[in-house]
Amino acid sequence: MDSAGIYYRELNQRVRELIGQGYTEITLDGVNGQRYIADGLEESVSIVINGVPGNDLGAFMDGPMVTVNDNAQDCVGNTMNSGKIVIKGHAGDVLGYGMRGGKIFVRDDVGYRVGIHMKSYKGQVPIIVVGGGAGDFFGEYMAGGVLVLIGLGGEGVPAGDYVGTGMHGGTIFIRGRVPSRQLGREVRVFSLEDDDRTMLEGLLEEFASDTGADTAGVDVGEFVKFRPFSHRPYGNMYVY
Amino acid sequence: MPGDMLPSEFIVDVDHQRCRRCKRCILNCGFGVFDFQSMTTADSSKCVACHRCVVFCPEEAITITKNPLAFREHSSWEVYLRKNIWKQAQSSGMMLTGMGNDLPWLNVFDHILIDACQVTNPSIDPLREPMELRTYLGRKPDSLEIKADGDGGFDLETKLESNIKLDVPIIFSGMSYGSVSLNTHRALAVAAEKLGTVMNTGEGGLHEELYPYAGNIIVQCASGRFGVHPKYLNAGVAVEIKVGQGAKPGIGGHLPGEKIGREVSGTRMIPVGTDALSPAPHHDIYSIEDLRQLIYALKEATGYKPVSVKIATVHNVAAIASGIARAGADIIYLDGFRGGTGASPAVIRDHVGIPLEIALAVVDQRLREEGIRNWVSIIAAGGIRSSADVAKAIALGADAVGIGTAALIALGCRLCQKCYTGNCSWGIATQRPELTGRLDVDWGAERLVNLVNSWSLELKEVLGALGINAVESLRGNRERLRTLGLDATTSEILDVKPAGR
Numbered sequence: 001m002d003s004a005g006i007y008y009r010e011l012n013q014r015v016r017e018l019i020g021q022g023y024t025e026i027t028l029d030g031v032n033g034q035r036y037i038a039d040g041l042e043e044s045v046s047i048v049i050n051g052v053p054g055n056d057l058g059a060f061m062d063g064p065m066v067t068v069n070d071n072a073q074d075c076v077g078n079t080m081n082s083g084k085i086v087i088k089g090h091a092g093d094v095l096g097y098g099m100r101g102g103k104i105f106v107r108d109d110v111g112y113r114v115g116i117h118m119k120s121y122k123g124q125v126p127i128i129v130v131g132g133g134a135g136d137f138f139g140e141y142m143a144g145g146v147l148v149l150i151g152l153g154g155e156g157v158p159a160g161d162y163v164g165t166g167m168h169g170g171t172i173f174i175r176g177r178v179p180s181r182q183l184g185r186e187v188r189v190f191s192l193e194d195d196d197r198t199m200l201e202g203l204l205e206e207f208a209s210d211t212g213a214d215t216a217g218v219d220v221g222e223f224v225k226f227r228p229f230s231h232r233p234y235g236n237m238y239v240y
Numbered sequence: 241m242p243g244d245m246l247p248s249e250f251i252v253d254v255d256h257q258r259c260r261r262c263k264r265c266i267l268n269c270g271f272g273v274f275d276f277q278s279m280t281t282a283d284s285s286k287c288v289a290c291h292r293c294v295v296f297c298p299e300e301a302i303t304i305t306k307n308p309l310a311f312r313e314h315s316s317w318e319v320y321l322r323k324n325i326w327k328q329a330q331s332s333g334m335m336l337t338g339m340g341n342d343l344p345w346l347n348v349f350d351h352i353l354i355d356a357c358q359v360t361n362p363s364i365d366p367l368r369e370p371m372e373l374r375t376y377l378g379r380k381p382d383s384l385e386i387k388a389d390g391d392g393g394f395d396l397e398t399k400l401e402s403n404i405k406l407d408v409p410i411i412f413s414g415m416s417y418g419s420v421s422l423n424t425h426r427a428l429a430v431a432a433e434k435l436g437t438v439m440n441t442g443e444g445g446l447h448e449e450l451y452p453y454a455g456n457i458i459v460q461c462a463s464g465r466f467g468v469h470p471k472y473l474n475a476g477v478a479v480e481i482k483v484g485q486g487a488k489p490g491i492g493g494h495l496p497g498e499k500i501g502r503e504v505s506g507t508r509m510i511p512v513g514t515d516a517l518s519p520a521p522h523h524d525i526y527s528i529e530d531l532r533q534l535i536y537a538l539k540e541a542t543g544y545k546p547v548s549v550k551i552a553t554v555h556n557v558a559a560i561a562s563g564i565a566r567a568g569a570d571i572i573y574l575d576g577f578r579g580g581t582g583a584s585p586a587v588i589r590d591h592v593g594i595p596l597e598i599a600l601a602v603v604d605q606r607l608r609e610e611g612i613r614n615w616v617s618i619i620a621a622g623g624i625r626s627s628a629d630v631a632k633a634i635a636l637g638a639d640a641v642g643i644g645t646a647a648l649i650a651l652g653c654r655l656c657q658k659c660y661t662g663n664c665s666w667g668i669a670t671q672r673p674e675l676t677g678r679l680d681v682d683w684g685a686e687r688l689v690n691l692v693n694s695w696s697l698e699l700k701e702v703l704g705a706l707g708i709n710a711v712e713s714l715r716g717n718r719e720r721l722r723t724l725g726l727d728a729t730t731s732e733i734l735d736v737k738p739a740g741r
Contacts, residue, residue: 012540035533040470040541059537062470075524078537079461081469094524098465100509116523117465121509141519143510169514231514232497238585239333240661 004030008054012036019043033073038066038083055092058085061102067210074111077104082124086210093135099126099145107211108132108153112160113140118170120144129203131213136160140184142228143169148203150218151175163187164226168233172226173200175218183226186233190225197221245326250289251305252282258301265293265302270665270675271658288656292665324586335586338659338669340487340578340623340645343590347578348597348726349629353739355720356705363707366700372710373696375640377478377617378403378546378570401570402546404458404477406640407436408696409711410630412688413575413621413644414460414482414550416442418495418504418516419582419659420648421676424668425450427651427684432456434689440642443482443493443518445507451475458548461538463492464518466508470541478571479538480548481531483522486579486596486622487589489552493518494583499662501671532567539568546570553577553599553622554592558606565607565616572616573642574599579622580645582669583660596622597636601734604637604716613716627698636734637716650691651684 001018003011011034018026024045028037031051038047040060049057049068058066059078071089075097082101093111096104101124112135115128119142126145133154139147142164149172151158157178164172165184172187173196183189192200200220208215252273254265259280266274273286274293287304294302311319324335357363364371378401385397412428425447428439433456440458445467450457457476461468473479484490495516505512525531535547548571549564551557561572576596581589600620607613620633621642633641649655652666659669667678703711706720714720722739723731731738 009540036537036540039537040473042470055533056537060468060470060473060541075533075537078524079465079468097524098468100465100469113523117463117517117519119510121505121511124509140523141517143514143517166517166519168517169511231511234494234515234517237333238336238660239327239331240336240658 001026001028002030003028003034003051004032006034008034008036012039015047016041019045038064058083061085071108072106076106077102077128080104080126088211090132096126096128099128100124101126103127103129105207105210106130106132107213109134111135113137115142115145115147115172116140118142118145118147120170127203129207131207131211131215133158134160137162137165139164139167139170139172139226141166141168142172143167145170146199146203147172148200148207148223149174150204150207150213150215152213152215152218157182164228166233167226167228168231169228171196173223174226175222175224177224178226186228186230187226188229190227192221192223192225196223196225245330246323247309248284248287248307250284250287251307252284252287252293253303253305254280254282255299255301255303256280258299260299260301262298264296264298268292268296268665270663270670270672271661288658290654290656290658290665292654336583336660337586337589338581338583338657339655340580341590342657345577345595347623348595348730348734349623349625349632351724351726352597352632352734352736353722353724354628354631354635354702354706355722357707361707364704364709366697366704369704370709371700371703372712373408373699375406375409375711376403377406377548377619377639379616380614382614402544403570404438404546405436406438408692409634409638409640409699410435410692410695411437411458411619411640411642412439412647413579413642414440414442414458414480415580415582415644415648416444416460416466416495417447417507418442418444418466418499418671420669421664421667421671421679422447422449422503423676423679423681423684424648424651426681427679427688428647429453429456430681430685431688431692434685435692437692438477440480441476444495444504444516445509446472446475447503447507460550461534462518463520463522464516466510466516466518469509473538473541474543474545476545478546478548479542480550480571480573481522481525481534481538481569482550483525483531484550484552484554484575485581485584486552486575486577486593487581488584489554489577489588489593490520491585491588492520496583496660496662499671504671528563528567531564531569535568548573548619550575552579552592553594553596555594557594557599558602561603561616562606562610562612565612569616571619572603573619573621574603574638575642576600576620576622580648581659596620596624597632598730598733600633600636600638601718601736605735608716627695627702630695630699631702631714632721634711634714635717635721636736637718639715646691647688650687651679 035054062081074092109132164187443462459476462482550573577593617639620638664670
């Protein structure tokens with residue numbers, strides 16, 4: 001449907017109506033900054049967005065597959081529970097905040113505070129893959145899940161400062177060395193194990209096929225793995 | 241050198257002539273005070289004065305006294321300060337505590353008096369005449385458009401925002417499953433349903449078993465986003481964004497891994513035994529505009545249910561509340577600096593924030609001045625101890641009040657302030673299965689219902705004495721309050737005249 005000039009509340013209402021009528025594949029053309037697309041949707045539908053969606057794309061989402069053929073703004077996949085968001089461009093700040101499941105793939109760069117307080121539970125392991133670089137506080141407060149930063153097309157370190165600061169769960173993979181001054185003090189560096197390689201290879205393939213990014217030249221061996229030293233970083237901070 | 245230089249806080253004495261060695265005290269103490277070696281022995285150093293043993297000793301053989309040990313008097317170096325220093329010199333940790341601020345700050349409620357009718361403007365007897373306590377929480381329209389339907393009747397043209405209907409202006413404040421036991425949550429939910437009011441989940445998600453109580457639940461979305469998913473957001477009558485808590489304004493929360501057992505883990509959706517860390521801010525809210533974004537994200541996800549925003553009462557609370565109202569919130573929940581907690585650094589709990597009474601008065605005033613008071617309902621919480629406090633809070637501008645600590649006291653809590661240890665002998669602030677089973681849900685729910693019903697009766701008596709027959713007429717009615725023993729500036733800020741004026 002043509003979304004040009006439609007206020008977000010009406011647009012999202014219409015998307016819900018279409019889903020209610022049984023549509024499983026919805027294409028939104030002319031999207032220009034409308035917020036909350038796919039917010040709280042629980043159905044297994046596919047939504048293709050042509051244009052730039054506004055903030056909180058896929059917030060609280062639990063199931064849909066969302067493809068953005070352009071850039072996205074802030075708070076993509078906020079507190080998302082399951083489903084998949086593919087962005088064929090750049091995305092803004094606070095992507096995947098508190099995300100508990102599903103996947104977010106961003107072909108190019110992302111902003112600050114991406115993947116913070118991601119958490120996993122049982123079979124639900126949230127995964128974010130970023131093709132380009134990321135701003136500061138990548139994976140801050142991370143409690144679970146997987147963050148992958150490929151750093152395609154850039155030079156130097158693809159991540160900003162405070163990588164994984166406050167981290168107490170989950171795993172971050174970054175291609176290339178990250179100087180220790182850029183790491184949060186809760187983070188330790190590990191070398192890849194066979195399982196990691198297999199997982200990364202699978203993810204890269206899926207990422208390339210979904211986003212169209214060229215990952216052909218990426219050697220999985222170039223990734224460095226970051227894990228927290230404790231899942232209880234503040235256990236000894238108090239006295240009674 | 242002695243490791244722990246601290247004398248016991250309390251002395252536990254067992255009268256061995258009365259003791260019949262039934263060992264109930266050993267079973268009942270969550271803190272492991274008692275032991276049995278040919279006779280019952282007590283390790284006073286572990287006692288927190290929660291009285292569980294005293295209540296359950298069939299022979300009344302146990303007495304607990306404050307340790308009378310004399311300390312050299314010093315009006316500046318109070319004993320608690322010396323004790324804190326000894327503990328900190330030993331550990332290098334932050335002093336952790338539970339429940340609300342226990343320092344003797346001025347309690348403004350205790351310096352406010354309520355009016356009554358005499359001779360003129362007759363008072364009302366609530367036992368014989370209808371007295372309305374019903375309260376609606378949520379946005380009210382700026383004006384009403386009414387159209388004649390041509391048939392002698394009228395139709396309301398204005399579309400009303402969805403509101404929460406309460407039969408009493410008292411709700412149960414947010415206390416998370418994790419900090420309190422599931423039976424506590426169950427008792428609150430059952431009582432809320434019976435009373436026609438609501439309980440608030442706190443930030444630990446909602447146990448599946450409580451989903452049938454949807455009509456009496458407000459679900460909370462806090463910075464940790466624990467257990468937050470679309471079904472949860474739609475599991476209540478409203479969603480609350482918890483920005484802050486009166487007992488710990490500006491800081492996050494750490495639910496210790498010891499309290500994350502299988503059930504809590506399932507509800508919070510985090511692994512067993514990991515600390516549940518709530519970041520200090522919501523990292524998607526750094527401004528009023530961001531707050532608006534989250535409010536509407538939640539409204540979109542819930543079909544436009546009311547959204548409440550809970551803040552701690554801090555110095556600039558009036559301006560913040562105005563921002564919250566303008567950001568689209570339907571309810572502002574003010575949590576005063578006496579508000580309770582399962583765990584908070586003592587320095588924050590005892591020294592940060594301002595009293596609820598003052599915050600409430602300035603927020604109500606500010607919203608009225610700006611002409612947006614009808615946009616939001618105000619819930620006042622954090623230090624509501626009696627029906628008198630309820631009446632005073634409503635007269636200062638609250639639409640309803642929230643009770644947390646009072647509800648827990650109804651369930652047996654002795655205010656020992658050790659919630660963070662997870663050893664609560666009353667089965668309230670614990671996840672240890674042998675302790676949680678002690679709190680009988682029906683017993684607890686009945687006591688909560690009794691408490692709120694008795695406060696409601698008292699509130700009706702107060703209204704009757706004021707010659708008012710609906711709680712709505714008390715709202716913001718400061719003319720019916722007077723201060724006693726407050727300085728002029730505080731009275732002026734409260735916009736309440738001193739007694740005699």
